Amino acid sequence: MNSIDVNPLGSRFPKTMAAELVEVGRGFYARGWVLGTSGNFSGVVSREPLTLAITSSGVDKGALSTDDILLIDGEAKVLEGKGRPSAETLLHLAVVKLRGAGAVLHTHSVWSNILSDASFGEGGVKIEGHEMLKGLNGVETHEHSEWLPIIENSQDMAALAATAARTLERNPASHGFLLRRHGLYTWGRDLAEAKRHIEIIEFLLEVLGRTSFTQKR
Amino acid sequence: MNSIDVNPLGSRFPKTMAAELVEVGRGFYARGWVLGTSGNFSGVVSREPLTLAITSSGVDKGALSTDDILLIDGEAKVLEGKGRPSAETLLHLAVVKLRGAGAVLHTHSVWSNILSDASFGEGGVKIEGHEMLKGLNGVETHEHSEWLPIIENSQDMAALAATAARTLERNPASHGFLLRRHGLYTWGRDLAEAKRHIEIIEFLLEVLGRTSFTQKR
Amino acid sequence: MNSIDVNPLGSRFPKTMAAELVEVGRGFYARGWVLGTSGNFSGVVSREPLTLAITSSGVDKGALSTDDILLIDGEAKVLEGKGRPSAETLLHLAVVKLRGAGAVLHTHSVWSNILSDASFGEGGVKIEGHEMLKGLNGVETHEHSEWLPIIENSQDMAALAATAARTLERNPASHGFLLRRHGLYTWGRDLAEAKRHIEIIEFLLEVLGRTSFTQKR
């Protein structure tokens, strides 16, 4: 075990946050949402100064352990732990700063890949009229209309983070966004809420995806 | 652990009922039927006076514990346990009173969402000719025709419970009903039967849903 | 535990057979092939006189225990254990007698329900050209053509067993048969082979079912 686990005096890294990220990640792996070392997860450890626990890059989420969780600062510099932080750390930081999120989760599911491509021309996926939407923070009725903007994928992480930031600003009511043929980003005030948001949005993307080719006999 | 677990002298809340609701709920979560804190489960603890064990509102069903089970009376007042009872408690009570059910289970599956919307115009989903129907209480042959009425979803729980009550009265042979773009309600004489009914109806909704767009080559 | 578990001197019921049926049944339940107490499983304990271990009727396969396994004779009379044998015991006995099977397994999957109905007019499902077919006993090449006859479902178990017997005689090369909108029967020289046959046929039914509505872009 490394310092993340034993949390020696002086470490700013709470063991429970790392353990909870591990549990969430393993659950998502079991559902096939973070296969092939895809996906990344973060949680805010402190706001002032900003410090984040985040999954290390290229880790098998089915074998995730607290050793795979790093502590970084608000500029993505590693403060504790081994390995590089996720290549998409800048997107996590953008979400944390612009939404005040306490946790950010990113998955690569079959349905988010399909719908982020099929609906790219419309600029986003609209989900409305489903009871499940009530599980999104602040939503009080199934009559809510949720808009998940779709961002073209890119390997220029600074540019992608800047695009994500603009997208967040233009869509202040959105609870997540999709990267085209890539996956879903969502967040929450804490990890439990972010996990709930992933489950809800992944569920609704599957409903939408299956509905689009279901016809009555 | 709270009083539900230790079941001290004087508690009206049997430990086994809470533990069984937890086990059922975790199994449904694994199948993706109660993601995102959706779904709720109840069991009758006593008829006279009516007391129900019911899941607390907004709980992650994958982390469900006996601490998340409340004891309520026939007016939805909490007798034991912490947290609020499920927002849909009035529907559980309506089913218990009108059907004499010993347990009521409510799931949010992909296929119940799709079919409750696709068949809304017909007022319900008809399932007939399947051997699986024989697992429904009182059904002796696959030639049975099961009618699952669909109720428009609403956030007015008193109104929704009243509509559900009328629906139950008008469809005395139905073993469950659907809330549009929301999910399935079913029940049983006891929890084992209610669990069986959920599995059977969810299975048949999936068969129906997949069949509707399957054509022979 | 009952006599099945402790296997006292004099019991003809080997503990391992019951434990293996339980393990197979729980695995099938996890895959959604025996939901809602559906499905039944048997294994030959002795040929002379014919004695079978078979699942008790109406048991939750996700909670299956060795207590749920009965010992019956060749006329379906219970020799040991509590509960009634499965309603479909006569079909198990027909397969054992006509195929010399050492184990018979029956599942209710989504795809067997769909295909047994969609292909009923043709009298069966033909599966050919798949490598997976080589896992069927005696099949040496993927060029094999497997014919799964479909039998109309019935609640007259004596009549259904007689029809199954005729079907087995007319299709001596078939490794299984389907009951319409009901499920799959297959068997093997022993339980391991019967389990392998279930997995292979269920897999291929899913491939066939999904292929029938997949078109190239």
Added chain:
Amino acid sequence: MNSIDVNPLGSRFPKTMAAELVEVGRGFYARGWVLGTSGNFSGVVSREPLTLAITSSGVDKGALSTDDILLIDGEAKVLEGKGRPSAETLLHLAVVKLRGAGAVLHTHSVWSNILSDASFGEGGVKIEGHEMLKGLNGVETHEHSEWLPIIENSQDMAALAATAARTLERNPASHGFLLRRHGLYTWGRDLAEAKRHIEIIEFLLEVLGRTSFTQKR
């Protein structure tokens, strides 16, 4: 336990390699990628002389144990362990020799069966534009175009291995190949990379397969 487990002085078979193959195999079984004793897995134990750990033929991957892993030489001769090596050992050896792979994994999934048949006329499956592709060794951008050649299935293993070898030589950039109506072969520098490649390609085949019949409403 046999010599593979205890790894006595003199055994060339590292216990960890066998244990890791078992863990990977059980995980793939849980996902339904190696049902019915299908699939096989190997890892290079030494290059000089070439020795491979490989799954024994006809083993239930859900009950895989280190006893089911054999040690073979570069001519497919068994050096340690009981049972026959997989019938497809020659394909594993071809991949190891031509790609310098440290591990070779072969799965039989529903989607690889469907797509290897549907795309057979084009000679392969092209996957491009997906972020998931970045998980393939050496791929730096989602703009990568991956070509998975499809080989006609055969029971002549020497001929099939020769065809696979020619296919590997003609497609030096491919990270895997499909056998028609049979399954997927991929590999990696080590077992972790090969497992990652299986997860990525299986995921993308599912995305492609589902996309091909998904239309926008």
